[in-house]
Amino acid sequence: MKAFQPLLRLFLTGLGVVLAVGILACTDSQNSQMPAPPATDPVKKKTETIALVMKTLTNPFFIEMEKGARRAEQELGVSLVVKTAAQETSIQQQIEIVEDLIIEKVDAIVIAPGDSVELIPVLKKAQDNGITVVNIDNRLDPDFARASGLGEVPFVSVDNEQGAYKSVRALTELLKRPTEVAILEGIRGAKNAEDRKNGALRAFADSAQAEVVATETANWKIDEGFEVTKRLMTEYPSIGGLFCANDMMALGAIEYLQSTGRDDVLVAGYDALEDAKAAIRRGTLVSTIDQQAAQQGYLGVVSAHRILAGEKLPAMVLVDTRLLTRDNL
Numbered sequence: 001m002k003a004f005q006p007l008l009r010l011f012l013t014g015l016g017v018v019l020a021v022g023i024l025a026c027t028d029s030q031n032s033q034m035p036a037p038p039a040t041d042p043v044k045k046k047t048e049t050i051a052l053v054m055k056t057l058t059n060p061f062f063i064e065m066e067k068g069a070r071r072a073e074q075e076l077g078v079s080l081v082v083k084t085a086a087q088e089t090s091i092q093q094q095i096e097i098v099e100d101l102i103i104e105k106v107d108a109i110v111i112a113p114g115d116s117v118e119l120i121p122v123l124k125k126a127q128d129n130g131i132t133v134v135n136i137d138n139r140l141d142p143d144f145a146r147a148s149g150l151g152e153v154p155f156v157s158v159d160n161e162q163g164a165y166k167s168v169r170a171l172t173e174l175l176k177r178p179t180e181v182a183i184l185e186g187i188r189g190a191k192n193a194e195d196r197k198n199g200a201l202r203a204f205a206d207s208a209q210a211e212v213v214a215t216e217t218a219n220w221k222i223d224e225g226f227e228v229t230k231r232l233m234t235e236y237p238s239i240g241g242l243f244c245a246n247d248m249m250a251l252g253a254i255e256y257l258q259s260t261g262r263d264d265v266l267v268a269g270y271d272a273l274e275d276a277k278a279a280i281r282r283g284t285l286v287s288t289i290d291q292q293a294a295q296q297g298y299l300g301v302v303s304a305h306r307i308l309a310g311e312k313l314p315a316m317v318l319v320d321t322r323l324l325t326r327d328n329l
Contacts (some may be wrong), residue, residue, distance in 0.1 A: 225252025
């Protein structure tokens with residue numbers, strides 16, 4: 001038996017080696033079949049969230065503005081959030097919208113403010129929270145902005161004074177005799193409303209036939225346009241010309257004039273709404289101004305995107321206005 005012990009030990013040792021090699025081979029085979037760990041995903045660039053804050057969607061002008069902003073959203077790959085107040089006079093609601101956007105920590109706010117002064121404090125708060133602000137359509141008051149510490153805010157809009165001048169000139173060129181005229185203003189205190197009123201006053205002053213007897217606000221609204229026109233025509237029945245600082249008020253004025261059979265009053269508008277263009281074709285509206293609402297919305301979002309990318313933009317970008325009359329529609 002002792003003679004076989006060395007052989008037994010040799011056999012057991014060999015068997016151990018074989019088993020060890022087999023185990024290692026089996027382990028290697030299993031490892032080779034395991035999927036490789038997933039590669040680390042590259043850090044994805046954060047999608048910018050840009051908020052478009054408008055006055056309302058009851059005015060088709062702002063529906064067009066949103067269309068332009070949506071085009072920019074598609075082209076740039078940003079996330080666009082659109083917020084509007086109930087009416088163009090709902091200034092406090094716009095302020096609350098901006099407050100909510102600050103809480104939501106959007107990257108930028110593109111705003112068409114209902115008022116040129118009252119929105120400035122909350123927009124400064126937005127800037128203080130690292131949010132980029134771009135102003136479109138109605139300009140924030142530069143003096144109050146500086147006094148409030150609001151930083152640089154690019155402005156995208158049109159020359160409202162010159163646009164109103166062109167619309168009224170189309171009206172005054174049709175006056176054949178001395179005629180009393182009146183103006184339906186937008187919201188008083190809004191820079192675009194003041195600019196349009198001033199442009200209208202300048203155009204009327206340049207006419208030897210026009211005498212301005214009244215200027216009243218109808219707050220951009222069609223129903224107020226109707227009521228203010230009714231009041232003006234009652235007080236000044238000889239009025240033969242009206243400039244309305246937007247088409248909504250002009251359409252309200254035309255509705256009243258038609259209801260009373262006053263087809264002798266020339267009406268000029270501003271905004272180039274489809275209903276206004278139809279009124280021009282019918283001959284109930286003399287003129288309107290296309291201020292390219294969609295382009296303003298588009299450029300507002302593009303401007304915010306470029307600022308977020310670190311670009312320095314000009315303080316003001318003006319979009320061209322186009323006079324529309326029966327001759328060029």
